[in-house]
Amino acid sequence: MQKLIEKANVLMEALPWIRRFYGKTIVIKYGGNAMVDEKLKEGFARDVILMKYIGLNPVIVHGGGPQIGEVLDAMGIETRFVQGMRVTDAATMGVVEMVLGGKVNKEIVANINAHGGKAVGLTGKDGGLIRARKLEMTKVNPETLSPEIIDIGMVGEVDVIDPQVIRALEANNFIPVIAPVGIGADGRSYNINADLVAGRIAGALQAEKLILLTDVEGVKDTNGALISTIDYREVPKLIADGTLTGGMIPKATCCVDAVREGVAKTHIIDGRVEHACLLEIFTDKGIGTAIADFGSNQA
Numbered sequence: 001m002q003k004l005i006e007k008a009n010v011l012m013e014a015l016p017w018i019r020r021f022y023g024k025t026i027v028i029k030y031g032g033n034a035m036v037d038e039k040l041k042e043g044f045a046r047d048v049i050l051m052k053y054i055g056l057n058p059v060i061v062h063g064g065g066p067q068i069g070e071v072l073d074a075m076g077i078e079t080r081f082v083q084g085m086r087v088t089d090a091a092t093m094g095v096v097e098m099v100l101g102g103k104v105n106k107e108i109v110a111n112i113n114a115h116g117g118k119a120v121g122l123t124g125k126d127g128g129l130i131r132a133r134k135l136e137m138t139k140v141n142p143e144t145l146s147p148e149i150i151d152i153g154m155v156g157e158v159d160v161i162d163p164q165v166i167r168a169l170e171a172n173n174f175i176p177v178i179a180p181v182g183i184g185a186d187g188r189s190y191n192i193n194a195d196l197v198a199g200r201i202a203g204a205l206q207a208e209k210l211i212l213l214t215d216v217e218g219v220k221d222t223n224g225a226l227i228s229t230i231d232y233r234e235v236p237k238l239i240a241d242g243t244l245t246g247g248m249i250p251k252a253t254c255c256v257d258a259v260r261e262g263v264a265k266t267h268i269i270d271g272r273v274e275h276a277c278l279l280e281i282f283t284d285k286g287i288g289t290a291i292a293d294f295g296s297n298q299a
C-alpha cells in the first residue's frame with residue numbers, strides 16, 4: 001500500500017508543473033546518445049507523447065552529426081570541422097540533407113508515431129520555416145593578427161524563423177520534428193548547427209522552455225561539479241575564464257540568446273538518463289543546468 005501511495009505522490013508532484021506549463025511550448029534539441037540507444041529512444045518518444053497528452057506543445061529539433069559522419073565515411077567523402085561547424089561543400093550538403101531531412105528525421109517521426117503520437121517531419125524549407133544566410137566565419141591570422149574570413153561552404157546561420165507552419169501543426173495536435181537545414185534567399189540549402197536552430201525556434205515561438213539534450217550531466221565547474229543554475233549574464237564570464245570550452249560554448253551561448261529573445265528558462269540536461277525530459281519538466285528539483293534570468297546578484 002505504501003508503495004502505491006508513493007506512486008500517487010510522484011504524480012501529485014507533477015501537478016503544479018502541469019498546471020504551469022499547460023498550453024505552453026517546449027522546444028527540445030534531441031541528439032547524442034538519446035537518439036541512438038534503443039531504450040533511450042523509446043523513453044524519449046514516450047516522454048514527448050505524454051507531454052502532448054497533458055496539454056504541453058513539444059517541438060523537436062534534432063541533430064545527427066555522427067549519422068552524417070558515418071554516411072560521408074561510407075561514401076569516402078572527407079569531412080572536417082572548423083570552430084565546431086562542418087565544412088560543407090556541395091557533395092557534403094547533399095549528404096547532410098539526405099541524412100538529416102531523410103533518414104534521421106523520419107526515424108524520429110516513426111518512433112513517436114509507433115508509440116501513439118502524431119509527429120510530422122519538416123526541414124527548414126517546409127513552409128518557409130528557416131530562412132538562412134551563409135555563415136561568415138572569421139579567424140585571426142597569426143602573422144598579421146587581423147581577422148580573416150574563411151570559407152566553410154554551405155554552412156548557414158538562421159536569418160529569420162517563420163513559425164506559422166509550427167503553429168498550424170500545434171493547432172491540430174501534431175508534434176513538429178525539425179531537421180536543421182535552412183533555405184537561403186538564393187534558393188540554396190544551408191547546413192545549420194542544430195543547437196543554434198533550436199535556440200532561434202524557441203525564441204520565435206516565445207517558448208516556455210528550451211531543453212538541450214547532451215551526453216554530459218550539464219554544465220560543470222572547473223572541479224567537475226555540476227552547476228545547477230546559471231544567470232544568463234554570467235555565461236560570458238564562464239567562457240572567458242575557461243570554465244566552458246568546446247561544444248559547451250555554442251550550447252550555452254544559444255541558451256543566452258534564447259533568454260534574451262524571451263524564452264523563460266533554458267536547460268542543458270543529460271540525455272543518457274532515461275526520461276530526462278520528464279524529470280526536468282515535472283519534478284521540483286529538475287536535472288542538469290538551468291540558464292535563465294535568475295537576477296543579476298546571483299553568483
Ligand SMILES: Nc1ncnc2c1ncn2[C@@H]1O[C@H](COP(=O)(O)OP(=O)(O)O)[C@@H](O)[C@H]1O
Nearest residue numbers: 032214215216218219220243244245246247248
Ligand atoms: N564546463 C563544461 N561542462 C560540461 N561539459 C563541457 C564543459 N566545457 C566543455 N564541455 C564539453 O562540451 C561537450 C558537450 O558539447 P558537444 O559535444 O558539442 O555536445 P552534443 O554532441 O551533445 O551537441 C561535453 O561533452 C564536454 O566535453
Ligand SMILES: CC(=O)N[C@@H](CCC(=O)OP(=O)(O)O)C(=O)O
Nearest residue numbers: 031063064065085086192193194
Ligand atoms: C554546420 C554543422 O556543423 N551542422 C551540423 C548539423 C547537425 C548537428 O548539429 O548535429 P549534432 O547536434 O548531432 O552535432 C553537422 O553537419 O553535423
